[in-house]
Amino acid sequence: MINVRDLPRHLCGGEVVAIAREWIGTPYHHQASLRGTGTDCLGLVRGVWRELYGTEPERMSAYTRDWSAAGDETLLEAARRHFHEVARNELAPGDVLVFRYRERLPAKHCGILTEPDRFVHAIEGAPVSEVSLTNWWRRRVAGAFRYPGVTV
Helix, strand or coil: CCCHHHCCCCEEHHHHHHHHHHCCCCCECCCCEECCCEECHHHHHHHHHHHHHCCCCCCCCCCCCCCCCCCCCHHHHHHHHHCEECCHHHCCCCCEEEECCCCCCCCCEEEEEEECCEEEECCCCCCCEEEECCHHHHCCEEEEEECCCEEC
């Protein structure tokens, strides 16, 4: 995990949002993380991390499209290792949202909050886009996390 004390300065959520929005229009590509070329939802979050800190939070293993079929909370566990967990009532622009599509199934999707009611994400079959954080999405939030060193 990146040591926050090693960061040259504090970051603000607006910087995270600005970087995330630069990814809008990037085609969906499973396991990719290259702005303008291809990304999946995790690749978007990793790509923003790289632009903020200059490196990956950890080496990524290959994962399948249904990468948590065994029931493991792989995505939530990784988020807890590298980000600061925040309460839902403390959400701020720049926070990473992790979603669980169905109750009792592992969380398998993520995006970056841009406004109180909008987020940027990559979803199969569509380019990266900024969409409304509708009640459908809100009900599926399994966790919320802040990039290290980001202040609100």
